[in-house]
Amino acid sequence: MNRFALAFRLPVIAWQGLFFLGPLFFMIAMSFFLVKNYRMEEAFELKNWARMLTRGYVWDSYWYTFGMAGLATLVATLVAFPAAYALAFRVSEATRRWAIFLLIIPFFTSYLVRTFSWYVILAESGAINAGLGTVGLGPYTMLNTPFGTVVGYLTLTLPLVVILQTVALANIDRNLVQAARNLGCPPERTLFAVIVPLAKAGLIIAALFCFILSFGDFVAPYYMGGSKPPTLPILIIDTTKSGQQWPRAAVVAVMMMLTLFSIAAASIWLAYRKRSSA
Amino acid sequence: MSARITTVVLLGWLLLVLVFIFAPIVAAVVFSFNSDRFPTIPLGSFTTHWYDTIFADAEIGEAARNSIIVSLSTSVIATMLGFATAYTDYRYSFRLKGPYLALILLPPTIPLIIMALAMLAWLSWIGASGQLWSIIIAHSVLTAPFAMAIIRLRLNQIDPNLEAAAWNLGSSEWRALRSVILPFCRPAIVSAACLTAAVSFDEFAVAWFVSGLNKTVPVIILEIVQGNIDPQVNAIGSLVFLTSITLVVLAQVFFISRIGRT
Numbered sequence: 001m002n003r004f005a006l007a008f009r010l011p012v013i014a015w016q017g018l019f020f021l022g023p024l025f026f027m028i029a030m031s032f033f034l035v036k037n038y039r040m041e042e043a044f045e046l047k048n049w050a051r052m053l054t055r056g057y058v059w060d061s062y063w064y065t066f067g068m069a070g071l072a073t074l075v076a077t078l079v080a081f082p083a084a085y086a087l088a089f090r091v092s093e094a095t096r097r098w099a100i101f102l103l104i105i106p107f108f109t110s111y112l113v114r115t116f117s118w119y120v121i122l123a124e125s126g127a128i129n130a131g132l133g134t135v136g137l138g139p140y141t142m143l144n145t146p147f148g149t150v151v152g153y154l155t156l157t158l159p160l161v162v163i164l165q166t167v168a169l170a171n172i173d174r175n176l177v178q179a180a181r182n183l184g185c186p187p188e189r190t191l192f193a194v195i196v197p198l199a200k201a202g203l204i205i206a207a208l209f210c211f212i213l214s215f216g217d218f219v220a221p222y223y224m225g226g227s228k229p230p231t232l233p234i235l236i237i238d239t240t241k242s243g244q245q246w247p248r249a250a251v252v253a254v255m256m257m258l259t260l261f262s263i264a265a266a267s268i269w270l271a272y273r274k275r276s277s278a
Numbered sequence: 279m280s281a282r283i284t285t286v287v288l289l290g291w292l293l294l295v296l297v298f299i300f301a302p303i304v305a306a307v308v309f310s311f312n313s314d315r316f317p318t319i320p321l322g323s324f325t326t327h328w329y330d331t332i333f334a335d336a337e338i339g340e341a342a343r344n345s346i347i348v349s350l351s352t353s354v355i356a357t358m359l360g361f362a363t364a365y366t367d368y369r370y371s372f373r374l375k376g377p378y379l380a381l382i383l384l385p386p387t388i389p390l391i392i393m394a395l396a397m398l399a400w401l402s403w404i405g406a407s408g409q410l411w412s413i414i415i416a417h418s419v420l421t422a423p424f425a426m427a428i429i430r431l432r433l434n435q436i437d438p439n440l441e442a443a444a445w446n447l448g449s450s451e452w453r454a455l456r457s458v459i460l461p462f463c464r465p466a467i468v469s470a471a472c473l474t475a476a477v478s479f480d481e482f483a484v485a486w487f488v489s490g491l492n493k494t495v496p497v498i499i500l501e502i503v504q505g506n507i508d509p510q511v512n513a514i515g516s517l518v519f520l521t522s523i524t525l526v527v528l529a530q531v532f533f534i535s536r537i538g539r540t
Binding site for chain 2: 127
């Protein structure tokens with residue numbers, strides 16, 4: 001290998017090794033460190049793990065986070081699908097490109113500010129309750145509820161889910177859909193027996209991204225869900241920022257990563273497995 | 279249901295989804311010009327008061343300066359990392375290429391809060407946390423994959439014979455890179471720089487953890503929001519939207535509009 005090729009490879013490997021792998025491996029190691037007199041000491045002890053895994057509040061938090069992220073994934077998938085279907089099959093190529101450009105914009109705009117806006121819109125004195133009040137309904141409490149958390153998660157994930165589903169649906173072979181229709185297959189049956197199975201991999205990957213983003217997000221459950229109970233990301237923040245217990249926060253982070261790896265592996269298996277029976 | 283009704287229902291649903299996605303963006307801009315301290319319907323009167331207060335606020339000015347330094351530096355480093363990886367992927371095949379690509383592409387799949395904790399712990403362990411450049415280091419890792427993806431897409435369109443022709447005519451690999459590959463990739467490079475700057479400009483979780491006392495604009499927003507309802511957030515947010523959207527549109531103009539052409 002010549003110097004030219006190495007000049008492109010080595011700096012990237014060094015930089016990412018030092019600042020991507022380094023932090024991740026150090027965090028895993030840190031979960032075995034000890035904290036004495038507010039100072040972290042190198043050690044290899046299972047104390048942090050034993051402590052965190054035996055606390056009820058950690059598991060409450062774990063299953064709550066898992067459940068809410070799962071709920072957000074389900075809602076996002078169902079809400080996004082008709083929109084993605086419309087973009088894939090019912091609009092022109094140019095309109096679709098414009099819509100996808102619009103859907104990319106929120107990805108690059110402050111999620112924090114968008115969440116704060118929802119806060120204002122959904123408050124008991126906010127826009128929605130003001131509107132409902134004029135027809136004699138409400139006010140409804142929407143903030144600091146699981147509903148608020150899901151709205152927050154969707155703010156983060158919905159644009160991405162719509163984009164990924166649209167790409168998945170737009171890429172399926174139209175001839176197969178047309179063949180089913182020509183052979184007299186009714187529209188609903190075409191949808192569930194032809195279109196959804198053909199787009200399956202993309203739909204599952206979209207759901208996977210939604211789960212990963214929701215599971216790791218602290219803004220929605222904190223500002224819109226009222227943090228009761230705290231989700232795992234909030235637990236990491238509290239443990240790191242106020243408790244100075246970095247090793248315990250690392251335990252939570254490693255738990256989250258193991259969970260996400262399992263979910264990702266399962267999703268990818270589900271998305272790409274060959275059907276054994278016809 | 280007839281096909282036409284189905285279409286209307288589907289397009290209506292699509293519109294609702296877009297309304298859901300853009301309502302908070304529009305609301306932030308509207309409320310940033312609203313005189314009431316507590317944003318309610320009906321609106322108060324039109325005011326630029328919240329913009330005046332943020333421009334008068336020294337801490338926010340400092341944060342804006344920090345954010346600009348961080349996002350510009352990040353975009354330079356991330357674009358270089360992205361270009362090096364994209365070019366390596368385009369030109370070479372070697373054993374361990376998979377792990378090599380994973381090294382640069384994986385960061386966005388890891389939740390930001392986990393990256394934040396890991397970066398904080400590691401950077402303070404090696405004595406590099408709490409500085410402005412701590413954020414730059416972290417952001418370059420987080421945003422490099424976006425740069426890589428955009429530049430790689432552009433390299434798909436080049437005729438591989440062009441570079442080989444330059445070598446045959448006696449130009450060195452560096453010279454061929456400079457006069458063939460780089461000019462061809464320029465729109466993608468500019469676009470990658472804009473997008474990585476936009477992502478860095480908005481990132482708050484990692485910046486909040488590793489920045490110490492050097493706050494960026496999103497970290498200030500996070501702190502204000504933690505306090506109470508403050509319409510200044512809408513004003514700052516609107517300006518942040520304007521910045522990010524400008525960068526994304528620039529990226530679009532430079533790249534996506536040209537992707538069809540070679």
